[in-house]
Amino acid sequence: xxxxxxxxxxxxxxxxxxxxxxxxxxxxxxxxxxxxxxxxxxxxxxxxxxxxxxxxxxxxxxxxxxxxxxxxxxxxxxxxxxxxxxxxxxxxxxxxxxxxxxxxxxxxxxxxxxxxxxxxxxxxxxxxxxxxxxxxxxxxxxxxxxxxxxxxxxxxxxxxxxxxxxxxxxxxxxxxxxxxxxxxxxxxxxxxxxxxxxxxxxxxxxxxxxxxxxxxxxxxxxxxxxxxxxxxxxxxxxxxxxxxxxxxxxxxxxxxxxxxxxxxxxxxxxxxxxxxxxxxxxxxxxxxxxxxxxxxxxxxxxxxxxxxxxxxxxxxxxxxxxxxxxxxxxxxxxxxxxxxxxxxxxxxxxxxxxxxxxxxxxxxxxxxxxxxxxxxxxxxxxxxxxxxxxxxxxxxxxxxxxxxxxxxxxxx
Ligand SMILES: Cc1cc2nc3c(=O)[nH]c(=O)nc-3n(C[C@H](O)[C@H](O)[C@H](O)COP(=O)(O)OP(=O)(O)OC[C@H]3O[C@@H](n4cnc5c(N)ncnc54)[C@H](O)[C@@H]3O)c2cc1C
Numbered sequence: 001x002x003x004x005x006x007x008x009x010x011x012x013x014x015x016x017x018x019x020x021x022x023x024x025x026x027x028x029x030x031x032x033x034x035x036x037x038x039x040x041x042x043x044x045x046x047x048x049x050x051x052x053x054x055x056x057x058x059x060x061x062x063x064x065x066x067x068x069x070x071x072x073x074x075x076x077x078x079x080x081x082x083x084x085x086x087x088x089x090x091x092x093x094x095x096x097x098x099x100x101x102x103x104x105x106x107x108x109x110x111x112x113x114x115x116x117x118x119x120x121x122x123x124x125x126x127x128x129x130x131x132x133x134x135x136x137x138x139x140x141x142x143x144x145x146x147x148x149x150x151x152x153x154x155x156x157x158x159x160x161x162x163x164x165x166x167x168x169x170x171x172x173x174x175x176x177x178x179x180x181x182x183x184x185x186x187x188x189x190x191x192x193x194x195x196x197x198x199x200x201x202x203x204x205x206x207x208x209x210x211x212x213x214x215x216x217x218x219x220x221x222x223x224x225x226x227x228x229x230x231x232x233x234x235x236x237x238x239x240x241x242x243x244x245x246x247x248x249x250x251x252x253x254x255x256x257x258x259x260x261x262x263x264x265x266x267x268x269x270x271x272x273x274x275x276x277x278x279x280x281x282x283x284x285x286x287x288x289x290x291x292x293x294x295x296x297x298x299x300x301x302x303x304x305x306x307x308x309x310x311x312x313x314x315x316x317x318x319x320x321x322x323x324x325x326x327x328x329x330x331x332x333x334x335x336x337x338x339x340x341x342x343x344x345x346x347x348x349x350x351x352x353x354x355x356x357x358x359x360x361x362x363x364x365x366x367x368x369x370x371x372x373x374x375x376x377x378x379x380x381x382x383x384x385x386x387x388x389x390x391x392x393x394x395x396x397x398x399x400x401x402x403x404x405x406x407x408x409x410x411x412x
Contacts, residue, residue, distance in 0.1 A: 008034075010206040015387070043157070058112060073390035081150070118146060136339055176216065224381055245339055249264065261385070
């Protein structure tokens with residue numbers, strides 16, 4: 001890697017880093033902007049291991065970043081895909097209340113969705129549900145026709161191509177291991193980013209490091225009060241002969257105490273139907289398999305006070321998730337609540353993803369996107385689902401912050 005001086009370096013070549021890079025370069029074409037990605041390929045972590053859903057914006061508290069970025073982000077995303085010939089499908093989604101207890105929460109979701117400007121929402125009784133998803137069963141359901149499916153790796157690669165066409169540079173296989181402030185102290189001159197291939201100078205930094213965002217913030221001496229705790233989501237795939245049981249996307253009514261949506265059925269843009277993901281704490285940040293353990297990272301988790309506070313609050317749910325992770329029977333039992341015909345024999349092995357979940361020192365699981373700004377750096381500390389749907393809106397927000405904090409020249 002050449003020892004070049006950049007105006008902005010973005011750490012992390014996932015969908016958020018690449019969206020920010022593309023939009024920053026469009027806003028400030030003369031600025032020298034680079035993306036550093038530690039893996040040999042772009043988008044191999046959360047961006048390459050998600051459910052591939054274009055969320056419509058139903059779930060999120062009005063006024064939150066998620067509410068603001070999701071519905072608008074989905075519009076920007078589909079417009080980008082239309083312009084760049086990237087396939088997506090609006091297959092629609094049903095959220096199913098399987099017991100009377102859940103109906104009140106389902107109605108609250110409908111109200112939230114309306115407040116967030118989601119188009120076409122419809123509350124459905126069992127007969128209408130049968131028309132939309134013939135094999136699903138519930139006492140009431142919410143139909144969201146705008147929800148879609150997409151391949152987010154393709155989207156992120158298109159962001160990368162646009163960024164490079166505008167003169168941006170991407171370095172893969174370039175893990176940032178240390179950051180030094182060359183002028184010394186917090187408010188010193190430029191930044192020196194050390195990678196195994198050599199150092200690189202930057203005036204400003206945007207941290208989009210996903211599962212390692214807290215570590216990168218610490219490299220800059222940022223006191224963030226949060227730590228990323230990795231939660232693995234495991235999927236099964238419906239066998240080809242059983243895929244007719246699901247037309248689009250079938251979700252449960254989520255537990256409002258958690259930022260996860262509950263195990264659901266997702267028709268993938270490339271054909272197969274996936275069932276999952278659950279949410280089990282991983283013993284390694286990039287631990288995609290049960291046997292993946294990193295002693296140092298696990299130690300870091302258990303010595304973080306927020307971990308114990310979180311565990312005290314949610315130990316029952318945590319144990320339930322672990323039980324479901326080890327027992328296909330329990331997984332199937334939960335899936336049967338939505339589609340009673342599903343049997344163990346219908347499910348083949350599937351993949352997994354690891355969510356970068358920021359947890360505060362008081363044990364709270366951060367629900368909203370968290371993007372903080374220092375004078376020479378912006379840190380994306382929490383970008384869970386619907387982060388991929390919202391990637392263009394989040395990227396735009398980052399560029400707006402950069403304009404104020406770094407003095408990005410309009411058209412400069
Ligand atoms: C199981 C699961 C299901 C999901 N489903 C959906 C969904 O259906 N719809 C939706 O909208 N969202 C979904 N999401 C959320 C979505 O995938 C994320 O919000 C989004 O991918 C976050 O993108 P990112 O760029 O922040 O992170 P990532 O894609 O994880 O990218 C971060 C990058 O930073 C790199 N990096 C880390 N440290 C360094 C370093 N020191 N130096 C250089 N590079 C570094 C990593 O290698 C990685 O490539 C899901 C997430 C998961 C895990």
